[in-house]
Amino acid sequence: MRIHTAFRPLTQPVLYAFIGLAAFSLIAAGCASESKIAQNSKGSVYLEEVPDWSFEASHPAVIDQVTMAKALRGLYTDSTQGGSSQMSAGGGKPMRIFSDEDVDFLTPLLTHALSKAKPEQLVSFRTSSSAGSGSEPAAGSIYLQKGALHVTIAQGRSVKGFMPESVARIEQAPAYAAGGGKGSMAAVIDYQALAIAPAVAPLPVAQAAPKAIPVPATAAATTQTKPQPATNLAVQDNKDSSATTREQYELKKAKDALAKKDTEINMLRRESEWMKRELRERDLELKAIKASKVSAKPATKKKTAEATQTR
Numbered sequence: 001m002r003i004h005t006a007f008r009p010l011t012q013p014v015l016y017a018f019i020g021l022a023a024f025s026l027i028a029a030g031c032a033s034e035s036k037i038a039q040n041s042k043g044s045v046y047l048e049e050v051p052d053w054s055f056e057a058s059h060p061a062v063i064d065q066v067t068m069a070k071a072l073r074g075l076y077t078d079s080t081q082g083g084s085s086q087m088s089a090g091g092g093k094p095m096r097i098f099s100d101e102d103v104d105f106l107t108p109l110l111t112h113a114l115s116k117a118k119p120e121q122l123v124s125f126r127t128s129s130s131a132g133s134g135s136e137p138a139a140g141s142i143y144l145q146k147g148a149l150h151v152t153i154a155q156g157r158s159v160k161g162f163m164p165e166s167v168a169r170i171e172q173a174p175a176y177a178a179g180g181g182k183g184s185m186a187a188v189i190d191y192q193a194l195a196i197a198p199a200v201a202p203l204p205v206a207q208a209a210p211k212a213i214p215v216p217a218t219a220a221a222t223t224q225t226k227p228q229p230a231t232n233l234a235v236q237d238n239k240d241s242s243a244t245t246r247e248q249y250e251l252k253k254a255k256d257a258l259a260k261k262d263t264e265i266n267m268l269r270r271e272s273e274w275m276k277r278e279l280r281e282r283d284l285e286l287k288a289i290k291a292s293k294v295s296a297k298p299a300t301k302k303k304t305a306e307a308t309q310t311r
Contacts, residue, residue, distance in 0.1 A: 035121075037113045042101070043127040045109040047117055048141070050176045051260035059117035061144040067195040068111050071149055072103045074168070074194070075187055077157035077206050095206040097157055099135035102127045110142055117143070122177065126155075135205050140184075141177045144191075152186040154178040159185040163200045167193040180252035 035047040078092035098106070106125060113123040122143035127135075138156030142149065152173040153159050162168035173186035 035116075037116075037123075038109050041128065042105045043125065043137075045106065045113055045123065045125045047113055047121045048124045049118075049121050049260075051256050051263075052174075052176045055122075055176060056119050057117065057122060057143045057145050058147070059114065059119050059121060059144060061114045061117070063111055063114060063144070063149070063191060064195070065107050065111050067191055069103050069107045070194055070197075070199075071151065071187075071189055071191060072098045072106060072110075073202070074162045074164070074189070074200075075151060075153070075159055076163060076203055077160045079206070094161060094163075094203055096203045097135075097138060097153060097159065097206060098127070099205045102135060102138075114142070114144060124179075135207065139179075141179075143177070147190070147192070149189040149191040150177065150186055151189065152177040152184055154181055154184045157206050159187050162187045162189065163203070164194075164197050167197055180256050 034049070037045040037047065039046075073096060075097045076094040077097050079095050106127070110123055110125065117123060122141045124139075124141045126137070126139040128137050136156050138153055140151065140153040140155070142151045144150070150173075151159075154173075154177075159170055161170060168187050168189040170185055170187055173184040175182060177186060178184035
């Protein structure tokens with residue numbers, strides 16, 4: 001076996017040292033699973049290690065900011081979809097997911113993060129509505145793999161398409177790209193074709209749900225016996241649902257991180273057991289070699305004596 005042969009020349013102290021280094025590397029990797037790029041009132045961008053061992057991105061990657069901005073502006077949803085609701089039978093008008101303010105905030109940070117990312121990492125992002133654009137907050141991830149830019153929207157309005165359509169396709173996003181959730185959609189973009197594609201007409205931006213207008217105290221006193229308007233109830237339900245979704249998202253990320261660490265510990269445990277078996281086999285082989293040398297010495301002397309008598 002290839003690994004078995006590679007470790008044969010190692011002595012017992014070297015193997016023990018290797019075990020210690022492996023354990024330290026796994027602990028350090030678990031502590032550095034996330035790396036913050038930026039965080040402010042407009043949102044956040046950070047590098048995140050993917051717990052799926054089959055994932056391998058083409059990172060670090062260099063993408064110019066003009067192409068990145070075109071990728072963000074090209075993502076669109078539809079006017080009938082808010083949050084995770086389904087599109088109506090009659091369809092709706094395409095509307096951009098990211099506002100110009102969001103694009104200006106995310107573009108330099110995402111390009112910088114992709115240039116720093118490792119093959120086992122993707123870039124996660126989150127926008128807020130505090131930029132004043134009125135667009136709905138969104139969260140998701142982006143990574144480069146096999147010549148395509150994968151952009152997933154895990155929270156907010158779901159991706160329905162991309163403009164221009166000829167350079168991208170929409171598909172189900174893997175769980176690791178959606179923070180462990182299911183049902184999110186991703187745009188797989190040929191960014192090199194996008195870079196030379198002609199500009200398309202800008203779409204309107206999908207707006208966040210309107211906030212309830214506070215009622216003056218005098219008006220509230222005269223209407224306190226009236227039932228609360230259905231619109232205000234709907235807005236409150238949307239806020240509660242959004243807060244619950246964020247909590248579930250963060251909880252899922254924490255569970256995934258714990259599961260990954262458990263997997264790494266189990267792998268380290270198996271490697272340690274294998275190395276112990278290797279040491280035992282090595283000791284047995286050395287003892288067998290020494291025993292064979294000891295048993296071969298008398299036979300050699302006897303043959304020498306017989307040769308002398310013949311002469």
